[in-house]
Structures are given as structure tokens and as C-alpha cells.
Amino acid sequence: MPATKQKAEKQTKAAKKNVVASVTDAFKIYGKGDTEVRALNGVSIEFEKGVFTAIMGPSGSGKSTLLHCAAGLDRLSSGVAEVGGTDLGKAKDKALTMLRRKRVGFIFQSFNLVPTLTSKENMLLPSTIAGKKYDTKWFKDLVGLLGLSDRLDHIPSELSGGQQQRVAVARALVARPDIIFADEPSGNLDSKSAQDLLMFLRKAASEYGQAIVMVTHDPNAAAYADRVVMLRDGKIVDEIQKPTVDKILQYFKKFGS
């Protein structure tokens, strides 16, 4: 374990200016005594600007917990989680909410759109809630890139699943957050829609410098990322740079999944 830690520290120094979020020595423990479960058992990881990270691991490996703690939706039992230099553990609810407004975007497996609002209103909801103006040019580009230009006045029930998820993606990106957390974003989509969505995320990272963290169990989805972090029993056990589907599948063959 000390080796992992040292390695992480080195990386921090090397890419300090590009790090937008990090988790250091993270522990998340549920229950006590015999029933104790360590969802995170000493995890340290950093997320950089323009890097698309996929987190994989078997069920119960702690990958979702890691995402939630890194995003400030859940608190660590010990360790530090930071977004944009703010220590999430010390922040109160209001500060956390403000942080989510400015620096964090979310994409969920279920699209979670507000059914009474139009696509455009849904996309702009974070800015509206924050009471801030949005970048109209960026919004227009985003809508064009996502192919939603002719769907802006539709309410969610009039959209396909793929379109709904693209609206959710736009909602996460409109405010240009430091980092986007995606929890199985393609899990509810057909393969064509899933492919479009992941291509878009890939593009957002490389072309617009967006940091993206995605939890998935699908090697095909993870292959779009810059790196794949493997989690098992609450620990990072490996990391694959420049992954392909074959590399990931080979890894699983070697170590089991």
C-alpha cells in the first residue's frame, strides 16, 4: 500500500495544475464489529482536466461509493475528498450545494429529468436554480453537437430514451463544471444511443478539456475512456491506460471479474 500512496503523491506533484478533483486515503466504513463493511478501504486517486476516467470493478467493489464520495453526495469515514481545492468533508450542506452548482455535473443511469419542463428548460435548470446567466454560444454548440436542436420545446415524455439522456448530458455540461460524474450513463440505452453518448463524452474530454469520471461495468463503455481504474474490495487494484475492449477483457480473464 505505501507504494501506491507514493505513486499517487508523485502524480499529484507532476500534474498539480491540472487536477480538478481528488480523493486521498479514502475509507468508507458501514456498520461495526462483525458486520463491518469497508466500501472504500484506503483509496487515493486524482482526476485531471481533459481526462476521461472509467471506474470498473465487480459489484460491491466500492466503485459507486467512490464516485459518490468524490462528488460530495456522500461523506467519507476518513480521508480527504476535494473538488477544485475545496475539502468536501469540511463543507456544510449549503457549501456542498454551491460547489455542485459551480463545479460539478451529474449524469445518472435513470435520466432524472423534470417531466413538466421542456428539454431546453431542463438543460438550463442548474443555471436557473443558481440564478445565473448561461453562455448562449456554448449552449447552442452543445445542443447542436448533441443533435437536440429540434427537440428544445419538447417535454421529456415526448423524447426517446437516448434523447432524454442527451438532455441530461447537456444539463450537466451547460455550466461548464470542473468535473462530470457519470453513473452508468449508458446503462438504460440501446447500443446505438449508448455509442453516440460515449462518443460525445470522449469528445467533451479531448476537445473541450472536460474532466469526466464514469462508473460502468461495461467494457465497451469503459474503452472510450483515457484510463480505466480497477477497484476490488474497496481498493484500487490496477489501472489501464489507453484502454481497448480487448485489454479490459484480457484483464478480467486474468484476474476474474
Added chain:
Amino acid sequence: MFKAALKNLLGHKLRMFLTGFSIILGVSFVAGTYIFTDSIGSTFDNLFKDVYAGIDVSVRPAKPEFGVGALSFDESVLDIVKSVDGVSAAAGGAGGVAQFLDADGNPIGGQGPPTIGASWAEESGLNVLRIVEGGRAPEANGEVLVDKATADKNDFKVGDTVKIVTLKPAQEFKIVGVATFGESDGLGGATLAVFSLAQAQELFNLPGKLSEISVKAQSGISPEELRDRIDSKLPEEVEAITGQEQTNESVSEINEGLGFINTALLAFAGIAIFVGSFIIQNTFRIIVAQRAKELALLRAMGATKVQVVRLVIYEALAVSILSSIAGIFMGMLVSSGVRNLMNVVGFSLPKGPLTVEPRTIIVSILVGVVVTLVSALLPAIKASRVSPVEALQENEGGGRKRKSLFKRGLIGTLITVFGAGALAYGLNGSLEQPIYLVGFGVFAMFIGVSIVAPLLSVPIARLVGWPLVKTRGIPARLARDNARRTPRRTASTAAALMIGVSLVTMLSVMATTFKSEITRLLADSFPADLIIQSTNIGDAGPGTAGISVEALNDFEQVKGLEDVTAFRYAFQSVKVDGDILDFFIGADSESLDKVMKLGASEQAMKDFAKGAVLISENVSKKSNVKAGDTITFEFAQTGEKTLPVAGIFTEPFDSEYIVNTAVYLDTVKDDSVTWIAASIADGQDEAAVKTEAEKALAGYPQLDVQDKGELFDTAEKQIDQVLGLFWGLLGFAVIIAVLGITNTLMLSISERTRELGMLRAIGMVRSQMRRMIRYESIIIALFGAVLGVSMGAFFAWVLLRALKDQGISGYVFPTGQVIIYFILAIFAGILAAAWPARKAARMDVLKAIYHE
């Protein structure tokens, strides 16, 4: 299946509590009403049994077929009674009206419960009273004994001197004793002054006369036997009854007196249950929608439609039985609450145990269970129709297609129009018992409007939400959209509030209109400047004298007065065509048209002065009688008499028939005056004349001299008092409705958990979340208020139109009050949202997002 339902129920304590609470409130009113009536009934029954315990037979003036009849008989009857074989002891008594004055000379009581004057029976064992230690019975002139309730209330002690008004002007008496009625300190707020027999006979103008004789039987002779023996010896105008009969009579008289309270309470129980049923139905509908998946799973596992319906119904059954039982206990509280309230208002209802009859329990549970089952049935059937596959699919909530509301609108409108028709027909005056049809019409309109309400909820939510959305940003926008998202839920939640608000609005419009009518009538048709009335409204019948002729004479002597007009009302002692008239009025013909504009022709007034009768326009139309015809009256005291008709009067008055004072005294045989009107001569200082009049009547403290302003204030105060009572009771309906809003919001936020979690995740702070829930609540409350005010305004309009015959015209809409109602609705909304808003804001974001 029942086990599954019960388990489900216990798993959702909050949900059960909210549904149950509306049932509890409704049932508690029903139970409370019965418990109140039964308890009062049995307490009075015991009380009078105590009171008449020593008296086997009473002798009293025989009751005439109608009218008040004689109040006394000759003293010689006592000797007749004493001579009857089997009589152990007999004592005569004399009674009348006797009113205490307080230290400032103001009369005590009289506005409701009677002010009783009586005599002390010397024979032991024949007294209904128990003298409290330290006192004794009145023996000599100038001595009085007082009941303990009155003594305690006014701080009277043995040895004190008090002033008492009887048929004679106020006199001073020394208190020699304080007494109780059996176990009870007082008799329902009545005051009692007991004198020696000789003194009582003098005070009540009964020289040589008695008003009753109490008899004790020798051992071995039954009261019935003795009653028959005595009765056979008595002259025709006197009768004998047993103590038991006397008890029964007194108890039923008291129950009759309290009848209006029971009717009012039952009416409010009905309203409470009606309002509650909206909430119950709404709750079950939401619960069923939320459980669609669970029910579908049961269906997929092989449960039949019938089994699914049964599951929901069993759940309803369990909730309703538990809640109804709780409601009965709440009813006990309601019952004691009402009794305490009445005691505060001035009735002194005796203490006693609460009586819960089996009938109370059966009716309460039946009402609670039936209302709940009926409310739950529709949602249950709907639940059974959900196909398993449909429900098991991932359901994103808002994606449901909106069903066509056209059919709903049509049905609702038809029912509303039908209800309005029934209401209008019921009020047009051609029915014997219009109240049932009117009630049915109102009920149907409520149902009809609540069916249409979902259609209205979209535009009205837009309307009332508009200012919020404009000024309060996205939380308001989301709140309004959410209220419109589920129109049926919003509508039935608002409909519950609508009922209470509509009744309150109706009463406000009516009260405001009445007040303006009173002002108009006083200005237009009542030129008199001063009014004399007795504050002791018990002073009605002959012999008890409202205003004595002596007082009238004293008043007439006041300088600066003119057109002094006495009005005499005979109460239920005149018959026309077999109908007993409530009132029959005698008035001074010389000045009647100077103090009151009745709208009768000059010729009619001339004939009236000569002895003909003035009739109302109503009577003229109904019986097709006009000037020159004759009407035959039957007078309780003097028998039949045919009078010519002088003409008709068009303005509203207390009776349909008016005769001049000479005819009245000749036929009714009672010279006591009910009220007096007079004008102040031109050029006189009105205040000074009034002061003079008050001085002239100083010996009659129960008489009140009022100018027009005071008269109007008194009328206004009476209207406000009635309004206050109704508002207090309608407040319960509003409380239930507010709980309904809370209930809907609680269920709605639990349904939208994931959406709310997402909103928090993308940056909504807790305060915005709270505001969003609060605004939704306000929009629902305002929607209910809009519906309620509109319906109330309509009800009042229909009612006031129906009252046109009685001279009430016009329609005054109390804009200020209605604005206050809307403001109160906003507060009710805020209040209703308090708990749900807190819950939504405190929600754990992560758990909410991953909520199933």
C-alpha cells in the same frame, strides 16, 4: 390477504396516521354529538329525579290545547287536595319571574335561561332544594334564598342584601340561605330566587292564588293511584301529574331547548366527514398509484383482480376501524369541550359522567368504515385494472398520457347544474320541508364541482401561481408545474378546502347583506328615535310581563317624546285556519304609521284604527284575502272571533297579522307590552330626552332604552355572535382540509423522491426546496379558496333570492373579508407545507437519487 394488508399498513405508519386522522376528526364529531346529547339527557334525568324525589304528585293549572293558559289557581284547591284520602302532606307554591341585580344595578342573566322566582314549601320533604350549611329557609318578608350557582357566580353570601326585580319594581332582600338542586349547584344557567309563600304571592301578583301544589303520598299508595284520586276531585282548570311525569316533561323540555345545538353539531359532523372523505379518497388514490408496482407483482404472481381490490379494501377496513375507535375517544373530548364552551357562554350545564350508548359506538364505526370504504373503492378498482407488465416496466413518473378530461367535464357540469337546480327549486318556497332538497342540492354541487375541478386546476393554478412565478423564480415555477402535473390530486385536495371556505363565504355574504339591509330598513321604514326593550327575554307570556303597563305609563310622561307606540306580542296563543301563529301583534293605532313605515294604505290605517286587522302581502297572496274580507281567529283565552281585513302591509314585520291595541287587549287578555317605539319631538336635544327616559325607567332595570345607533349595534352584535359560532365550527372543516394538503404533499414528495434528489444534486439549496413545497401548498390552498369563494358567493345569492319574500333584497359582497380569506388561505398553505417542506429539505440527496 388480510395479513398482507395489515403488514403493509404497519409498514407505513405515517401514511396510516394521515389517512386515519381525517377519519378520526370526522367520526369524533358524530360520536361527540351523541355523547353530548346522551350525557346531558341522563344527567338532567338524574337531576330531576333528585329534585322531584320527595314529590309524588304535583297539582298545577291545566295546559290549554294551545296558548300559554292560566298560570295560577285559587288557594282553596289546596284544601281539596289535603282532604283526598292517601295524601300525607301537601304544600302550595307561588312562582313567577324574579331577576337579581348586580352591584351596579344591572340585571343578572335573562338572556336565555330563565330567571325563576319561587316560594318555599314549609312542609318538610316537599322541598326540591337542599339548603347549604349556614343558611335557612326564607320566613319573613324581605328574605330570599338563592341557588348556589348564582350565588357563587355573583359572590352572594348569606347576610348580603340584593336587589331583585319582579312584577314589582326592584326591591331589596336579605339573603338568608343558599341551596342546591340535589347534587347540582344550578339548573342550566337559570337563576333562582325563593321567597316565603306570602311574599311570593305578593311579588308575583297572586293574592289568594297558587301556581302549584306538591303532594306526598301516604305509604302504600302509588303516585299514579294518588294522582287519579286527586285529579277526580279537582276543578277543570287544574290537573294532577306524578313526580315521574314531571321529570320526564322537564327533561324533554331541556332536550328540546338543546336540540339546536345537536342539530348544528350533527350538521358539522356531516361536513367534517364529507371533507374527510375527499382526503381519504385522495390518499388511497395516491397510495395505490405508488404501489402500482407492488400490486402488479402480486398480479404477476397470480393474484386475481378481485384479490387486488380486496387487498386495498382490507387496508381501508383496518385503518377505518382503528380510526373510528380513536374517533369515539376524541368524541368524548369534543363532548366535554362543547359542554365547557357552553358553560363559558353562560349555560350552567350540570356535571355528570359521559354516557356512551351502544348506539353511539355502532353509528360512529359504521360512519367511519362506510365513508372510508366508499372512498377507497374507486382507487381499488383502478388498481386492479393495472396490467402486470405495464406496472413492472420502468416508469418515469410524468410520462403518463393525460386522459381525456372531456367526459369528466361533461359529467361534472351536469351534476353541478342538477345540484343548482335542486337548490333553486328547494328554495322557491313551494315545498313543505325544503331543507332536504336544499341540502341535497348543495351536496350535489360540491360533488359536481369537485369532478370538474381537475379541468379548472390547470388554468386556476396558472392564474394564482402567476404572481409567485413572476417574483419567486424557479422554485415557484416548479411548484406551479407540479400542481398542474397531477390535476386530479390537486383538485381533490383543494376541493376539501373549498367546502369549508364556501360555507364561510356564504355566511359572510349573508351577514354583510343583512347588516346593510338592517341599516336600510332602519333608515327607510323606521322613523322612530327610541326603542324600549326588556333584556329579560324570558319575560314573554302573559303574567310574566315584559314591560308592565306601569312602566309604559312612566315612559309616556317623559317630556320631549311623541308618538309613543306600544307593541304587544301574543306568543303561540292565536290560531288561524288551524295553524298556531308564532306571534300575533297588537299596536297603538294612533301613532303606528309615525314610528314605522309598513307600506299600508291610508284607508287601511283608518280601518285598522276602527278594529280591522292588517295582514301581510304574503298572507293576502297565499289565502287570497283582501281588504273588506274577513278572517276568523281562534284565541286561546277568548275563543273564536271574526275580524274584518283593513288592508295589506308590504314591509317585513315580525307577524303576518296586526290588530290595534283595543282589539288585542279584548282578545288576548294580556296587557304586558313587548316593546315600545317613540319619536323625539323636533327641536329637542335627543341625548337629553334619552337620559330623561332612562331616568323615568330607573325602577325597571331590566328595561333597556336604545337609540337607533344602539339598536343597529345590538343587531350587528347578534349577527356577529352567530357568525362567530359558525366560524368556530367550520374551522374544524378547514383544519381537516389543511391536513389534507399536508397529506397530499407528503405523499407527493415521497413519490417524487428521485426528482427532488436530482434537483438537490444539480444545485438546489435546502431553502429553495422548502420554498418549492411551500409554494405548491399555497397554490393548492388558493385554488381551494377560489373555488370556495365562488361557490359560497353563489349559495348566498340563491339563498338571498329566496329571502326576497321576507323583504330582504340586495346582495352585498364583503370584498375586504374575502381578501382576508385569501390571505388566510396563503397562511394555511404555508402551515400545511411546514412538515412536508422540512422533510423534503432534509432528504438525503444520495438516497433520494437512488430511491426506487
